[in-house]
Amino acid sequence: MSTVATVAEASHHLEPLISDLGLILMTAGIAVLIFKKLKQPLVLGYLIAGFLAGTHFDFFPSVSDVKSVEVWAEIGVIFLLFSLGLEFSFKKLMKVGGTASINAMTQIITMVIVGYLVGQWMGWRQMDSIFLGVILSISSTTIILKTFDELGVKSQKFAGIVIGSLIVQDIVAILMMVLLSTVAASQQFSGMELLQSVLKLAFFLTAWFVGGIFFIPTLLKKAKPLLTDEMMLIISLALCLMMVILAANVGFSPALGAFIMGSIIAETTQAEHIEHLVKPVKDLFAAVFFVSVGMLIDPTTLYTHAWPVAILTLVVIFGQSISSIIGALISGQPLKQSIQIGMTLAQIGEFSFIIATLGMSLNVTSDFLYPIVVAVSAVTTFTTPFMVKMAVPFSEYLEKKLPRRWVKRIARYSANAQAIRSVSTWQIVLRAYMSQIIIHTIIITAIILLSSKYLLPLVENYKFGNPIAALITIIIIAPFLWALALRRVAVKEVEILFKERKYRGPIMMMIFFRMGLALFYIGFLLNIFFSPIIAFFALVTAVAIYFFYPKQLHRQYHKIESHFLKNLNTRDEVSIKRRYASLTPWDGHMTTFQIAKESNIAGKTLEELRIREEMGINIAFIKRGEIMVKIPTKNERLFPGDEICVIGSDAQVKEFDNYLHQHEFDPPKNVKKAEIVLQQLELKRDEFVGKSISQSKIRERTNGMVVGIERGGKRLLNPESNLILEKDDVLWVVGDKKRLNQFFKE
Known part of the structure; x- marks a missing residue:
């Protein structure tokens, strides 16, 4: 009898929950059908369904709980x-x-x-x-x-x-x-x-x-x-x-x-x-x-x-x-x-x-x-x-009503804001060091806090509990301490900056700061598990061991980092493989190369380079920053820093690799780097009107390249050199910032 009573009591308590859920889903279902028919957002239908099923609407069954x-x-x-x-x-x-x-x-x-x-x-x-x-x-x-x-x-x-x-x-x-x-x-x-x-x-x-x-x-x-x-x-x-x-x-x-x-x-x-x-x-x-x-x-x-x-x-x-x-x-x-x-x-x-x-x-x-x-x-x-x-x-109406000079200023500001600018070497180094410090600091701190909260209470009542817990924690964080203190990042950029006297001091300060931070975390850990005096001697011992096995720590950290990066990038790699799997020939494979900053093939179209005709290489895609150019056409140009994925046999890929190295040159020393920007040029001068792009000598005078033309509200990308220029054309020119500014002032 007691079991039957318990079941009856449970069903009595369960009934409002089931009836209320049934009422909610029924009204939601009706609202979905109506709003789908009216082509209105379903969220709005759910809100109205809730209003009907709520306690504030008396002409419809209401929820009880x-x-x-x-x-x-x-x-x-x-x-x-x-x-x-x-x-x-x-x-x-x-x-x-x-x-x-x-x-x-x-x-x-x-x-x-x-x-x-x-x-x-x-x-x-x-x-x-x-x-x-x-x-x-x-x-x-x-x-x-x-x-x-x-x-x-x-x-x-x-x-x-x-x-x-x-x-x-x-x-x-x-x-x-x-x-x-x-x-x-x-x-x-x-x-x-x-x-x-x-x-x-x-x-x-x-x-x-x-x-x-x-x-x-x-x-x-x-x-x-x-x-x-x-x-x-x-x-x-x-x-x-x-x-x-x-x-x-x-x-x-x-x-x-x-x-x-x-x-x-x-x-x-x-x-x-x-x-x-x-x-x-x-x-x-x-x-x-x-x-x-x-x-x-x-x-x-x-x-x-x-x-x-x-x-x-x-x-x-x-x-x-x-x-x-x-x-x-x-x-x-x-x-x-x-x-x-x-x-x-x-x-x-x-x-x-x-x-x-x-x-x-x-x-x-x-x-x-x-x-x-x-x-x-x-x-x-x-x-x-x-x-x-x-x-x-509304935007077209606003463009007509706003003063012409405002519209031009907005357009020019937009062009300048989207200009291609290089990132300085110092910014690259600073970003790499800050990333290294922040990420490893958080990882080490998290491991120490977890150890002190969950591992230490388990062993602190035993004779050698604290030393064992401290040793386990140090072993776990050792690779990250090594990476925080000694791992080299942005190696090429640091070597370049170290040649200049003004950057040596800041770089050495960042290196010593990383080492000091690693020592602080070792002391912080040992202070949790031991008294300050014992922690000091343990710190000296830990540092000695820490510097005694750098290769083993490097190997262990590299294994951890590789595993993390593999997990992080696997989805992207799989999606790329799926996307281009049908492109891969039976006797070929896909390899990625980067166009060097010093390469003299940069700026040329694929048609001009004749890569496919000369070496039998096919380009599957070009990755340019955040942009992925899939199956590029013959008119696509290569730019410094582009990552290109090529398809070919081992011999073809090797030949292409040699080809890239042959077309790289060493930049002259003691020459300031030019800042490459994208700017607009509105044709108002008669000297350009009626001439082709090649005849106008814009490329020679600006050391740049015309990459687009706006004419009558239409845009033409990568115009041919024989295209005739007309009055009021807006040219998009990529080139040296100083040369472009000088050209605009003429």
């Missing part, structure tokens, strides 16, 4: 962020470049300030205003990507910059969630606490990323033959929830842990497969999350705060657009693309909901903020497709 729905919603946030992480990778962030970063940061900083000031102007509390500023600063990745798919503009250049900006915004949103939690806990702005939070976040992000990339791809690769789709899904979700628990224990939000684990798995070769497996789970719980957001919409609150909703909607549409346009212009984008970027980012979405939810869970925001944010998001979701469509006509 709101608390259980909140639990489902928290799970939905975790899987939503995990899925966003799978679509994001840290290498993508590195490739985003300055344009998207400048645009995103300009928009975020501007909107945080504007949102805070608007909140204060409306008489809201300070904490409401702070959260409002952050909420209004983040655009919606989901809505924008959906709009791009529907309008078919994802391949356009502005869309790539928008997606890059969204990546930066997502990272900054995670950071701001951590900072908001700190501010909410202390109820005041403390510069030191905020700095500590930022440093803590940077430390754990780096440690988690390095550790995750080192272990997780290897785990998935080793287990791949044993894993079915079901097991792969379970392991992926287990890894996600493990990182969620870890993030929560450290003091961060669970959403951050889910996002980090998603971004780590995004670097593995199974990323696309895992993303495909997780998608149904994500869609299910994301629907529950957005429906739960809609349940909080209170018509009475919206009616009472109709004016704030209207004001904030206008603030989002105009504020986001204008700040993004300014950011894009500052980063050097043309006027048309800047307007397209700005008008696309004019909405708020899923991260705004998550941040608003954070404010409610911390009990620091007012009840009216959440439904107002949802209402503003709903309106701006509707307006997004129209804003994207209107961007081009």
